[in-house]
Amino acid sequence: MTTIAGKEKMLTPEIEAFIEKWKGKPGNLIMVLHRVQEEFGYVPRDAAFEVAEALGIPVAKIYGVITFYHFFKLSKPGRNQIAVCMGTACYLNGGQDLIDECERILGVGLNTVTEDGEFSIEAVRCIGCCGLAPVLTLNGEVFGKVNTKQMRRIIQQFEGK
Amino acid sequence: MSMIKCEINGLPVSVPAGTTILDAAKGVGVTIPKLCYHNDLDAWAACGICVVKVEGSPKMLRACATAVGPGMKVVTHDPEVVEVRRTVLELILSTHPNDCLQCGRSGNCELQDLSADFGIRDIPFEKRAPEIPRDTSTPSIVLNPEKCVKCGRCVLVCQEMQNVYALEFIGRGDGTRLAPAADVTLEESPCIKCGQCSAHCPVGAIYEKDDTKAVWDSIKAEDKHVVVQIAPAVRVAIGEAFGYEPGEILTGKTYTALRRLGFDAIFDTNWAADLTIIEEGSEFVKRFAGDGPLPLITSCCPSWTDYMEKFAPDFIDNFSSAKSPQEMLGVMSKTYYAEKAGIDPATITMVSVMPCTSKKYEITRSDEMFASGYQDIDYSITTRELARMIKQAGIDFPALPDSECDSILGQYTGAGTIFGVTGGVMEAALRSAYYLITKEDLEQVEFEAVRGMEGVKTAEIDVKGTKVRIAVAHQMGNVQAVIDQVREARKKGEELPYHFIEVMACRGGCIGGGGQPHGATDEIRALRTRGIYTDDEKSKLRCSHHNPEIKRVYDEYLGEPLGQKAHELLHTAYTERPLYKK
Ligand code: SF4
Ligand code: SF4
Ligand code: SF4
Ligand code: FES
Ligand code: FES
16 A cells, blocks of 8 residues: 655654654654654645554544644744734734734735745734733744734844844 | 333333434434434534433433433423524524525435424524535545535545545634545545445535536437446435335336437446356356466455555455446447447447446546447446436336336346345356356355345355355445455465455445435345345346346357457456555
8 A cells, every 4th residue: 555656755764763662652643743843843744644654544634633733734834933813802902904914014825934935924822911912923922912013023023034 | 132211202212222312212203303413323423403301411412422321301302402403503504505506415405404394594693604615526526515514424434434534624613624635636535436425415515426417418419329328226226216115126117217318228237247247257267266366356346446456456466357347338338239230339428327426437447448449438427317317307207117128238137136235246256156167057046145234244155065265345444354354364374264255335335325316324225235136036037147148249249258359348457556646
């Protein structure tokens, strides 16, 4: 049985050893995917197929898990990651406007990466700073009470850095 | 088995332990509405429409997923319960497109029925029907996720019953959609085109690819000689679309209907099933005598051959190279029949009516499907599509007289007709193989051991002192155990567990095919199966090698079974395929 024809190997020997160690243990799939994402910053498609083969799990099940948990990413994030909070408080205070503005400035949509690989935008759930709504993070740094006018300046701070 | 006594709406009920409230209620004439639940599948308890009150329980319970307990007091219908169900339904409808009139399941949709029963007139919730493109990539079925009510049936069918894992729920919550994994189309996924997902979907979210327009066009075209064949399982199920009981044998009326639709020649796939048996039976006898690999495995189910090419390519040499009956009839029409009738094969359009969505895929699956020099079968439509064509033509099916099918590719034996059920191909092959090995006919042609709904049936058949070990599997997921057994024996170099294996992808065989009228359950499958066996019992000839039209085709045209001409026209080959095309 061949899952997919003619592909080069993607998983590193370390990840393969990790899979060997976890094979057959409960919860192994999440652990392995976690490890893969740690390595690549996301779960590349070819890696998902190799994990399927190594664990003897159907590819469909792997994607079921990856797409169920917000944590897992299926595409390579930008070098700078913008995460706009869409929790209730931020949503009510204009979270969507921030996303729209980001999309306008960067010229790409949600969950996509700019052509130069510099920025990506994603929507996340409440990050626990509701008092500062609307909130976004850029590479983990929190920006609160953001309005759309400030967006460009915030982004510029990270450009080329 | 221990019995549980309880009470449903004040009525005393006594049912075996483990019975669900849903089934227990049915026993006392109470219908609890359901949407996600299907008898073939474990309860997924996704929709919540089946809620009931149970005395002592603070919340309402889902009747499809709750077993009755001793002394349980259940209320299935009161104003409060009905109100909850109504709200569930309204919420589902608020995310469902409203274009029922253009939907393939209109008039035959479980959601529509519920909506009608509850008298839903308007929806108090904001309408948020998703826009998701259709997947029309396979020749067999269409996915229309916009109509999906997320009942989970198709995923359970594809994963648990069929063991294919082509479909999965992608995403979560509101954004969940059913799709193949890894951003591929269904055609690029492991899907084997069995259509069981479409047969189980309660709504119009998965349906057969409709080829009726092309068939109508051919019938209308003046310069076309349009030939049609009907498969064994069609005759015992088509009546369901016209109010008959499942299992009613309606061969004669179906021939008449086809003639009135305008087909120029009416043939029967059962004839070709007899032909398949002669080739496959001879192949078995040859291999059993030591010439060729064993076990021999039947190959008339294209979903099964697709599965094997993807999931078990180490069995390619074990497959019978004999084509399926559908394909044999196609090639014989465009060669032998064309020659005898003096018709230019280029002008023949060959249509087949099948219980099956996979047969739409089979007609172009490999170069051998063009053995006549043309595409041997031009269009393959399902039982459901034929029923629609008959209705569109204003034909009052029940009022039709019976008629005969046309000669020279029509007459069939009981062995041909039982191809439609699990075990049938094996039984038909054994009837003729016995003769080929011993030069004597069986006194009793029935092989009870291969009949019935057991997922895997095995037996040892005594052929005048020689033991032939056989296995029969149906419902794709059941085949894995048989494959593993053979692999294990191979690895250890042990005696093979079986000499001959039959596999059909659908539960119950083709009578339960993905293109049959909707609503199949084991009860309905049993009735259709009975219809098939009755057709066999009523037949004067019960063995393929007794079919005079088959004898004639070898005498006049093909020469010897497995001979050169037979090989060119009636055999095919298999190749390994990856699960995902990209
Ligand atoms: S046709 Fe069969 S294999 Fe394909 S998605 Fe449907 S159930 Fe799965
Ligand atoms: S496609 Fe049909 S069977 Fe599958 S989850 Fe949706 S409604 Fe249910
Ligand atoms: S069992 Fe019959 S109906 Fe089902 S896929 Fe196979 S050939 Fe088609
Ligand atoms: S809602 Fe945005 S931080 Fe809580
Ligand atoms: S039918 Fe019971 S929860 Fe859907």
